[in-house]
Amino acid sequence: MNFDYTDEQKLFAESVRRFAREHLAAGALKRAHDPRFPFDVAQLMAKQGLMGITLPQSDGGQGGTLMDAVIAIEQIAAVCPRSADVVQFGNFGPIRTFAEYGTAAQKARWLADLLAGRMVMSLGMTEPDAGSAVTDLKTSARVDGSHYVINGSKVFSTFSPDAQVFLIYVRYGPGLGGIGSVLVERGTPGFTIGAASEFMSGEEWCELHLADCCIPAENVLLGSGGFKKQMAGFNVERLGNTARALACGRYAFSAARDYAATREQFDRPLCEFQGLQWKFADMAIKLESAQLLLYRAATNADHGLPSAYETAIAKAACNQAGFEVASEAVQIMGALGFSRETLVEYCMRRTRGWMIAGGSIEMLKNRIAEHVFDRRFDQRKRQSAVAE
Numbered sequence: 117m118n119f120d121y122t123d124e125q126k127l128f129a130e131s132v133r134r135f136a137r138e139h140l141a142a143g144a145l146k147r148a149h150d151p152r153f154p155f156d157v158a159q160l161m162a163k164q165g166l167m168g169i170t171l172p173q174s175d176g177g178q179g180g181t182l183m184d185a186v187i188a189i190e191q192i193a194a195v196c197p198r199s200a201d202v203v204q205f206g207n208f209g210p211i212r213t214f215a216e217y218g219t220a221a222q223k224a225r226w227l228a229d230l231l232a233g234r235m236v237m238s239l240g241m242t243e244p245d246a247g248s249a250v251t252d253l254k255t256s257a258r259v260d261g262s263h264y265v266i267n268g269s270k271v272f273s274t275f276s277p278d279a280q281v282f283l284i285y286v287r288y289g290p291g292l293g294g295i296g297s298v299l300v301e302r303g304t305p306g307f308t309i310g311a312a313s314e315f316m317s318g319e320e321w322c323e324l325h326l327a328d329c330c331i332p333a334e335n336v337l338l339g340s341g342g343f344k345k346q347m348a349g350f351n352v353e354r355l356g357n358t359a360r361a362l363a364c365g366r367y368a369f370s371a372a373r374d375y376a377a378t379r380e381q382f383d384r385p386l387c388e389f390q391g392l393q394w395k396f397a398d399m400a401i402k403l404e405s406a407q408l409l410l411y412r413a414a415t416n417a418d419h420g421l422p423s424a425y426e427t428a429i430a431k432a433a434c435n436q437a438g439f440e441v442a443s444e445a446v447q448i449m450g451a452l453g454f455s456r457e458t459l460v461e462y463c464m465r466r467t468r469g470w471m472i473a474g475g476s477i478e479m480l481k482n483r484i485a486e487h488v489f490d491r492r493f494d495q496r497k498r499q500s501a502v503a504e
């Protein structure tokens with residue numbers, strides 16, 4: 117067991133940090149308050165080799181590891197937390213499921229633009245009546261000759277105001293086995309993208325409506341039975357949210373530490389008050405322990421499919437650590453921390469969302485409990501109870 121980066125990982129981390137300082141430090145605050153996808157950052161990152169880190173070179177990626185992508189998120193977020201969303205998009209998000217299961221024709225059509233930062237993809241999974249119970253999704257795909265007709269609605273899709281192509285979970289038939297996914301382009305007749313709404317983090321999302329939306333059969337990504345494959349991809353996506361949550365917590369921690377070292381009250385720097393020292397000690401414990409869980413999940417995922425348990429425990433720990441540390445950093449920095457003049461309040465708002473998105477803390481804990489008891493706990497009502 118070795119708790120250090122390899123020499124290669126150290127060099128990679130340094131080069132990403134240098135890139136971030138040179139290109140992303142200026143404008144970090146402005147970027148955090150801009151709800152739109154930062155295409156300029158995506159294009160810079162594409163040139164730097166930070167898009168498709170984990171995708172094979174034959175697909176236009178870098179052929180690197182998930183750990184590399186986690187390191188990239190950490191180094192970028194340490195300078196510009198908002199830009200870490202671009203690393204997420206280019207490495208962990210629906211782009212990965214797409215690159216893994218897309219046909220050669222689908223990849224030829226979209227992947228190069230996505231990896232170059234010219235285009236962004238949005239994931240349409242959640243529906244008004246299917247959130248945590250995602251397998252309750254109703255959006256239907258009915259075959260009609262050489263086409264599929266899609267009907268349904270999606271909510272909360274990240275990047276939906278800017279996306280050109282949408283990876284939409286659909287139902288071809290009943291049950292878990294009936295779920296798969298299709299690719300729908302903006303502008304397809306029958307596909308309406310509603311007005312933008314805002315999350316607490318400042319990100320925007322649009323309702324997506326598909327009404328007799330006709331797509332060619334070539335746009336099917338995964339047919340019936342594709343759900344399990346999508347969930348395996350989703351475990352990887354979770355690691356991106358996990359890494360961003362922790363990295364935003366670290367950003368806030370560093371800002372608060374610098375502040376406490378220099379800000380004076382009662383003729384002493386804040387860091388000399390034991391009440392604040394213990395806060396920092398608790399914050400460090402949360403960050404360091406969550407980081408070990410993240411690194412274990414990412415490293416083991418690099419040696420096979422990500423473990424659902426390791427991913428769940430890492431995400432729950434990093435989501436909680438990221439939010440709690442950012443919230444404490446706001447407290448330590450007083451009114452300045454609560455102000456939009458610093459990125460600390462942004463990190464607090466941003467980390468809050470990952471306790472809900474990509475597997476809520478409660479759903480992750482359900483998964484962890486199943487591991488503890490080595491049995492499955494069905495969240496649905498028992499049939500006998502339903503009948504009563």
Ligand SMILES: Cc1cc2nc3c(=O)[nH]c(=O)nc-3n(C[C@H](O)[C@H](O)[C@H](O)COP(=O)(O)OP(=O)(O)OC[C@H]3O[C@@H](n4cnc5c(N)ncnc54)[C@H](O)[C@@H]3O)c2cc1C
Pocket residue numbers: 238239240241242243246247248249271272273274275315469470472473474475476477478479482495
């Ligand atoms: C910032 C952000 C980005 C998102 N991005 C996307 C995206 O790109 N694409 C997309 O499709 N969706 C996206 N979502 C939606 C996200 O996937 C859902 O919010 C999530 O699945 C939870 O669903 P829900 O909000 O409907 O909450 P509900 O499922 O209604 O749950 C409400 C509360 O009840 C708890 N709960 C539910 N069931 C159980 C249970 N069995 N045991 C214990 N507690 C339970 C939940 O944990 C939650 O606290 C995003 C959400 C957020 C906040």
